[in-house]
Amino acid sequence: MKFKIKKKDKVVVISGKDKGKVGEVIEVISGDGFTPARVLITKINIVTKHQKPTQTDRGGLVKMEAPISISKVMLADPKTNKPTRVKFKTLPNGDKIRVALKSGETIV
Numbered sequence: 571m572k573f574k575i576k577k578k579d580k581v582v583v584i585s586g587k588d589k590g591k592v593g594e595v596i597e598v599i600s601g602d603g604f605t606p607a608r609v610l611i612t613k614i615n616i617v618t619k620h621q622k623p624t625q626t627d628r629g630g631l632v633k634m635e636a637p638i639s640i641s642k643v644m645l646a647d648p649k650t651n652k653p654t655r656v657k658f659k660t661l662p663n664g665d666k667i668r669v670a671l672k673s674g675e676t677i678v
Contacts, residue, residue, distance in 0.1 A: 577596070577597065578595060580646040584643065592651060607639070610635055610636075614635060615635060619633075645677065647672050648670060648673070648675045656669065656671065657669050
């Protein structure tokens with residue numbers, strides 16, 4: 571599946587409990603026909619997990635990031651850090667690049 575959001579992109583959450591927060595994408599999880607695509611973002615959608623102790627780990631309550639639906643995030647504009655839509659532009663040499671619609675900046 572093809573997404574406009576990739577790993578290490580800066581994104582803004584546009585709905586939900588973390589609305590307005592900015593973070594970096596850790597992982598993009600593509601969904602199958604029944605489940606939607608999801609993204610894992612640093613310091614966004616923090617949940618508390620009860621973890622059993624192992625020989626190397628103490629266990630207890632562990633805070634970690636949980637995946638959030640890809641439809642609830644938008645790419646952050648490189649110029650203003652506000653959410654923006656993305657379009658693809660083909661360069662004369664044949665390369666495709668992503669461009670932010672609000673500012674016209676290329677997204678690396």
